[in-house]
Amino acid sequence: MLISAVDPTAHAAAVGIDEGVYGASAMADQAEPISIFAALERIRLSQLVDADAGPNEPPSETVPPAPDTTPAERIEDTAAFSEAAVAFRALRKRSERNLPLPLRGEPLPPLASFSAAIYAGIAPPPRAFVDGASLIPCRNITLLSGDGSTGKSLLALQLAVAIAAETTWLGIAVACGPVVYMSAEEDRTEIHNRLYEISVADDIDLANAANLEIVYMVGQDATLANEAPGGKLKTTRLFEQLDAKLREIEPVLLILDNLADIFSGNENNRSLVKHFVGLLRGLAIDHDCAILLLGHPSLSGMSSGTGMSGSTAWSNSVRSRLYLRRVIAGDGSEADETQRILEVKKINYGPKGQPYGLRWRDGRFVRADPPKPFDDVSVADLERVQQAFATHDYRASEQSPDWGGYAVADILDLDVGRNIGRAERAAEQNRARAKVRTILATWLRNKAISIVKRRTDQREMKEFYEAGRSEGGDDDALPN
Numbered sequence: 001m002l003i004s005a006v007d008p009t010a011h012a013a014a015v016g017i018d019e020g021v022y023g024a025s026a027m028a029d030q031a032e033p034i035s036i037f038a039a040l041e042r043i044r045l046s047q048l049v050d051a052d053a054g055p056n057e058p059p060s061e062t063v064p065p066a067p068d069t070t071p072a073e074r075i076e077d078t079a080a081f082s083e084a085a086v087a088f089r090a091l092r093k094r095s096e097r098n099l100p101l102p103l104r105g106e107p108l109p110p111l112a113s114f115s116a117a118i119y120a121g122i123a124p125p126p127r128a129f130v131d132g133a134s135l136i137p138c139r140n141i142t143l144l145s146g147d148g149s150t151g152k153s154l155l156a157l158q159l160a161v162a163i164a165a166e167t168t169w170l171g172i173a174v175a176c177g178p179v180v181y182m183s184a185e186e187d188r189t190e191i192h193n194r195l196y197e198i199s200v201a202d203d204i205d206l207a208n209a210a211n212l213e214i215v216y217m218v219g220q221d222a223t224l225a226n227e228a229p230g231g232k233l234k235t236t237r238l239f240e241q242l243d244a245k246l247r248e249i250e251p252v253l254l255i256l257d258n259l260a261d262i263f264s265g266n267e268n269n270r271s272l273v274k275h276f277v278g279l280l281r282g283l284a285i286d287h288d289c290a291i292l293l294l295g296h297p298s299l300s301g302m303s304s305g306t307g308m309s310g311s312t313a314w315s316n317s318v319r320s321r322l323y324l325r326r327v328i329a330g331d332g333s334e335a336d337e338t339q340r341i342l343e344v345k346k347i348n349y350g351p352k353g354q355p356y357g358l359r360w361r362d363g364r365f366v367r368a369d370p371p372k373p374f375d376d377v378s379v380a381d382l383e384r385v386q387q388a389f390a391t392h393d394y395r396a397s398e399q400s401p402d403w404g405g406y407a408v409a410d411i412l413d414l415d416v417g418r419n420i421g422r423a424e425r426a427a428e429q430n431r432a433r434a435k436v437r438t439i440l441a442t443w444l445r446n447k448a449i450s451i452v453k454r455r456t457d458q459r460e461m462k463e464f465y466e467a468g469r470s471e472g473g474d475d476d477a478l479p480n
Contacts, residue, residue: 127349130163130253130290132173134350137319138290141280143259145295145307146324151340152294153185155324155358155365156255157194159292163252164212165204170356171367177252180245182215184222184261191216197363213249215242222261225276233265233275246287254283259295267310277317293318307345321346324358329437333422335430340365373438377412382448384411386467389449396451396463398437404449404465405436412436443468 128138136142146152160179162169183191191214199206217238224242228234246254256262265272284291298309307323308315315321323343329335342356357369385408388394394404401419409416409432416436417429425433443449450468455461 129349130175131159131169133353135320135322135344135347136253136290136292137347137349139284139288140319141277141284141291141293141317142320142322143293143295143314143318144322144324145297145301145309147297147326150324150326151360151365152324153183153257154194155342156257156292156294157181157191158198158364160212160253160255161195161198161202161204161206161209164209165206166208167202167204170358170365175252178211178213178249179253179255180213180215180242180249180251181255181257182217182222182242182262183257184217184220185258187218188216194363201362201364213245213251215245217261223264224262225265225279227265227272231271233272233279235279239279243283243286246283246289250287251289253290253292254287255292255294256280257294259293267314270311270313273311273313274317277314297323307343315346318346319348320344329430329434333430333434335434336427338427339368373435373442377439381411382443385443386449389465390467394465396465405433405440408436408439409433440465 127134130136130138144152144156159169159174160181161167162174163176164179166176168174186194195206195209198204199209221236222238223236224239225233225235263276265276267273280291280293283289295314296309297307301308307321307325321344323345325341325343326334327336327339327341336359338360340358340360342358344352344355346352356367358365359368361368388407388411389404392407393402394407395402397403398405405416406418408414409418414432414436415429416433417425420429422430440449444451447468450466451463452466453461453463
């Protein structure tokens, strides 16, 4: 089958029409344009076809046109066919780009926008937070991460009690009102025990915490959204139930414990993570509340100190991110198992500020900012240590009975548990030893002291402390 060329001149030559037919007078005599579908049908009937030619053979040189069309009609058909081809190609391109086509007679609604001028002369409303330290912004998501058994669920429950019972949280003023706590990690008995210990330690009557609503999901499917075909998330029936509960309670804060239980998608998939956080943000905005989302860091997140897990979209999508961690000494040991640090890793609407020192006491956390390593350390103490290192061979190895840290401990009157193994040392001795390590490391960094290698009397190569000179003066050796 041979289809007529789109070019009108080439088509005229093929069917034996004189070029003058394309003149202005000829075009003026044409009838009203026919429909594309009619043109296609007429073109089909007027195609140059050689019935005797095989599938791989060229047609004969002279094939008469179909008798049911005139030259002028064939010209008109060619133009219509060109329009049809162009329209089809455009339609195919738009379809390939997956662009929605506007329905005939239904124009796209305009995209809503607002001029900045509407805010002229109007003072903006203050940013709202659940707490007086500006850690948990309202109508937003805050991610609180921490390793298992660090106490993030307990810390969140303390916040819930403080808001519902109208008290303070870690000495910080908080908003007052209803709270919904959905727990997929702790059962009724454990929550009961924790509430009792919190109330006794902080002298709170739980009857005043009637606004705290607890949803127990332990042993049940706590998933709020599942991954659907096409790589999108679809909310579950539990999500709809939670939406209805928030509409009923109108809480100040919603606590979701734990992320691993409520999100079943791939935590490394940036698109899914952003979609899920967006769903939660929709709840926060619709119900005018803050959402505190509890999660676990990965091994790399713990070792690096970032507290992260999965895609960076978790941190990028939330407006605030907190990290509850243990206090680890330089040798990897935990000097005080009751001590924790609450760090502000991200806050979009305020300064990050200083970390909060916490200590577990009487079944709950209390503020206990850790002492700084150079508290009660003077320039005179540094000079005495330098003198000791200059007159005696103190080893750099902590395993040596002549460790230089013992000289520092003696001068500062610290009990570091000399010649006692770590397992046998008391917590206070471990804390003192960690302080000595930090002091030595700081003095080494500032070159107030140094480490040199030399041979012992037994001809063994060992490392020893020596007195040095602080590059920035004594003030740099005492960074507090």
